[in-house]
Amino acid sequence: MRRLLIEGHYPPGSRLVEERLASDLGVSRTPVRQALVRAAAEGLVQIFPNRGAVARSFTIDDLLEMYDLRALLEGHAAYLAAQRISPQQLARMEAAAAALEDSLNQTFARREDEVHFLVEQNAVFHQTIAEAAGNQRLIAMLNQIVAVPLQFRSFYWYRTEERQISNFFHRSILNALVLGDGDRARAMMREHILYGRDVLLQSRRAESAAVASGEENEP
Amino acid sequence: MRRLLIEGHYPPGSRLVEERLASDLGVSRTPVRQALVRAAAEGLVQIFPNRGAVARSFTIDDLLEMYDLRALLEGHAAYLAAQRISPQQLARMEAAAAALEDSLNQTFARREDEVHFLVEQNAVFHQTIAEAAGNQRLIAMLNQIVAVPLQFRSFYWYRTEERQISNFFHRSILNALVLGDGDRARAMMREHILYGRDVLLQSRRAESAAVASGEENEP
DNA sequence: CTTGGAAAGATTGTATACAATATACCAGAG
DNA sequence: CTCTGGTATATTGTATACAATCTTTCCAAG
Numbered sequence: 001m002r003r004l005l006i007e008g009h010y011p012p013g014s015r016l017v018e019e020r021l022a023s024d025l026g027v028s029r030t031p032v033r034q035a036l037v038r039a040a041a042e043g044l045v046q047i048f049p050n051r052g053a054v055a056r057s058f059t060i061d062d063l064l065e066m067y068d069l070r071a072l073l074e075g076h077a078a079y080l081a082a083q084r085i086s087p088q089q090l091a092r093m094e095a096a097a098a099a100l101e102d103s104l105n106q107t108f109a110r111r112e113d114e115v116h117f118l119v120e121q122n123a124v125f126h127q128t129i130a131e132a133a134g135n136q137r138l139i140a141m142l143n144q145i146v147a148v149p150l151q152f153r154s155f156y157w158y159r160t161e162e163r164q165i166s167n168f169f170h171r172s173i174l175n176a177l178v179l180g181d182g183d184r185a186r187a188m189m190r191e192h193i194l195y196g197r198d199v200l201l202q203s204r205r206a207e208s209a210a211v212a213s214g215e216e217n218e219p
Numbered sequence: 220m221r222r223l224l225i226e227g228h229y230p231p232g233s234r235l236v237e238e239r240l241a242s243d244l245g246v247s248r249t250p251v252r253q254a255l256v257r258a259a260a261e262g263l264v265q266i267f268p269n270r271g272a273v274a275r276s277f278t279i280d281d282l283l284e285m286y287d288l289r290a291l292l293e294g295h296a297a298y299l300a301a302q303r304i305s306p307q308q309l310a311r312m313e314a315a316a317a318a319l320e321d322s323l324n325q326t327f328a329r330r331e332d333e334v335h336f337l338v339e340q341n342a343v344f345h346q347t348i349a350e351a352a353g354n355q356r357l358i359a360m361l362n363q364i365v366a367v368p369l370q371f372r373s374f375y376w377y378r379t380e381e382r383q384i385s386n387f388f389h390r391s392i393l394n395a396l397v398l399g400d401g402d403r404a405r406a407m408m409r410e411h412i413l414y415g416r417d418v419l420l421q422s423r424r425a426e427s428a429a430v431a432s433g434e435e436n437e438p
Numbered sequence: 439c440t441t442g443g444a445a446a447g448a449t450t451g452t453a454t455a456c457a458a459t460a461t462a463c464c465a466g467a468g
Numbered sequence: 469c470t471c472t473g474g475t476a477t478a479t480t481g482t483a484t485a486c487a488a489t490c491t492t493t494c495c496a497a498g
Contacts, residue, residue, distance in 0.1 A: 028453045041260030065354045135284045247483045
């Protein structure tokens with residue numbers, strides 16, 4: 001809920017003074033505090049006793065940790081889904097995969113709209129698998145992990161080549177699920193996520209290097 | 220923190236009225252609310268908007284879900300630990316395993332003390348592996364999952380045969396870690412946990428049956 | 439006897455006030 | 469000029485008061 005506000009608006013590492021948040025949101029400190037406690041439990045902010053909260057910043061190691069767990073959990077979800085997924089759920093995934101493919105030939109009014117659409121359809125694809133796995137706690141854990149890198153990975157959706165590879169993985173996973181082959185579904189899902197991780201890290205490293213060198217020789 | 224209070228004191232499914240908790244703990248509603256929000260984020264209680272919180276009750280299916288995830292996560296932790304564990308950590312695990320073995324021949328003043336000791340040493344063994352895996356988020360996730368069934372599994376520690384088998388698994392895991400064999404460590408950890416699951420479920424089912432049949436033909 | 443609805447009671451959600459704690463700033467001594 | 473100590477300010481932690489919402493009860497009509 002407040003997650004969206006925190007993710008986008010407040011830069012990582014910045015102090016979150018309760019009174020300021022309260023006036024920003026037009027409420028008093030009480031509900032703000034609750035939201036902070038909750039966000040802290042989800043790992044989005046850190047609360048230091050008597051010293052307030054800061055928007056949690058994520059290092060490269062943090063991202064590695066999260067992607068490692070995501071590969072494990074989503075791989076497992078895909079494995080379980082292969083035995084239990086319903087025709088309706090398969091249809092929804094099929095539609096999402098097709099939408100992601102079609103979008104390569106579509107043109108959007110604004111780049112933001114396009115990214116938003118891609119993130120949305122991708123979420124449908126992955127959430128349907130988690131749902132089909134039929135483990136509520138698994139879903140909850142994935143929600144915690146998947147949400148975090150969203151603030152970074154927008155760039156991911158800008159490059160055509162990565163999108164094509166991503167689409168290919170989606171089709172492979174879908175195919176394995178249709179065949180009920182849990183092992184293949186898991187393997188493909190793992191690769192899909194670890195590939196996404198590598199793209200993200202490559203980009204982050206390039207970014208850091210650009211910043212380090214002064215960031216003025218860019219095209 | 221409040222977790223301990225909730226686990227032991229308030230029966231699952233009971234309403235947690237804020238004012239009552241406040242007077243029980245000698246504080247006002249404000250900190251109680253925060254604790255409830257936090258506990259809800261951790262899955263220990265459920266909060267229904269405008270209708271208050273209830274101590275979450277866990278069905279057999281919930282336990283199956285948790286053990287499934289625990290096998291996945293701890294198995295993964297054991298796999299990672301095989302490559303990274305330090306001699307100090309191995310020594311700590313060795314000591315815990317030995318303590319669990321020795322306790323079979325020891326006699327305790329009270330049964331409660333014995334169970335407490337066993338749970339403690341077992342926690343050291345498992346937490347050291349999670350720690351050696353070197354993934355903070357993995358540790359956090361395991362803490363959430365492992366804590367919950369503690370309210371049920373005390374019975375587990377009463378039977379000699381199960382304890383011997385559990386000790387055997389501990390030795391197998393330890394041996395695999397010493398050899399740096401991640402695959403074996405993962406396989407043994409998975410079996411260890413799934414065996415624990417089966418024992419727990421068997422007991423729960425027997426319990427339900429006893430309740431259903433009137434619970435008066437018991438020795 | 440059952441059912442609909444309104445009022446009373448109980449409980450949660452929010453705002454505000456005050457106390458406790460940490461941080462920043464300034465003065466004075468070394 | 470630097471370091472130490474104290475005071476002032478800012479911010480968090482808690483308590484209490486009030487508003488919003490839900491639940492229960494009771495009464496009347498069918």
